[in-house]
Amino acid sequence: MQTATNTELLEFNGWTMRVRAASIANPRLLVMLHGWTGDENSMWVFARRLPADFWIIAPRAPHAAEPQGFSWRPPQASTFGRPSLETLFPAAEGLIRLIDEYSAAVKVDAIHFDVMGFSQGAAMTNVLGLLYPQRVRKMGVLAGFVPAGLDDHIARKPLTGKNVFVAHGTQDEMVPIDRARASMELLEQAGATITYCEDEVGHKLSSGCLRALETYLG
Numbered sequence: 001m002q003t004a005t006n007t008e009l010l011e012f013n014g015w016t017m018r019v020r021a022a023s024i025a026n027p028r029l030l031v032m033l034h035g036w037t038g039d040e041n042s043m044w045v046f047a048r049r050l051p052a053d054f055w056i057i058a059p060r061a062p063h064a065a066e067p068q069g070f071s072w073r074p075p076q077a078s079t080f081g082r083p084s085l086e087t088l089f090p091a092a093e094g095l096i097r098l099i100d101e102y103s104a105a106v107k108v109d110a111i112h113f114d115v116m117g118f119s120q121g122a123a124m125t126n127v128l129g130l131l132y133p134q135r136v137r138k139m140g141v142l143a144g145f146v147p148a149g150l151d152d153h154i155a156r157k158p159l160t161g162k163n164v165f166v167a168h169g170t171q172d173e174m175v176p177i178d179r180a181r182a183s184m185e186l187l188e189q190a191g192a193t194i195t196y197c198e199d200e201v202g203h204k205l206s207s208g209c210l211r212a213l214e215t216y217l218g
Helices: 085-106 120-131 151-155 177-189 207-217
Strands: 008-012 015-020 028-033 054-059 113-118 136-142 163-169 193-199
Touching: 008 085, 028 085, 028 120, 054 085, 085 120, 113 120, 113 207, 120 136, 120 151, 136 207, 151 177, 163 177, 163 207, 177 193, 193 207
Parallel strands: 028 054, 028 113, 113 136, 136 163, 163 193
Antiparallel strands: 008 015, 015 054
């Protein structure tokens, strides 16, 4: 597992997270959300070349996952049940509280923040964007999907005026490419324009899509 060398592991208000402080005044806050069975170290491979004007936090999800790592929803009777708004909403609320409390503590403006997530973390990214559009500026949806239960929010077109980055692999067996394409249609119905990167890889981000993500965030 690769982690950024200039990060700090800390405990804050009941959360464990890895943080890279910005080296400039008035930085942008970027929240990185790991996937199922990941942790606060999982996302840093995507952040190695991001500029110093990002203050980056990567929180550990609140629930233990089997056989290892952590999850953004409580344990389910079926391991393969798809995450829904109902199961992810408590963690989404918790993340907003974390962002508000942590940004106030370190005096970083987080009225608007950027967020990117991988797999289940990408589902959480979509939940945050659709539920809190007034807070979320840019969204990176990596090998992810739109969870069930968001139809009423989508109908209100909360993402109007926003550009969302989506990356997916055509060989992804965990989140099939057809589901990713259906999710993009839902994001467009919610008003978003999509910057899309597709590559012939499995459940991961290709080097080409990583460069496209860096361009999008930059």
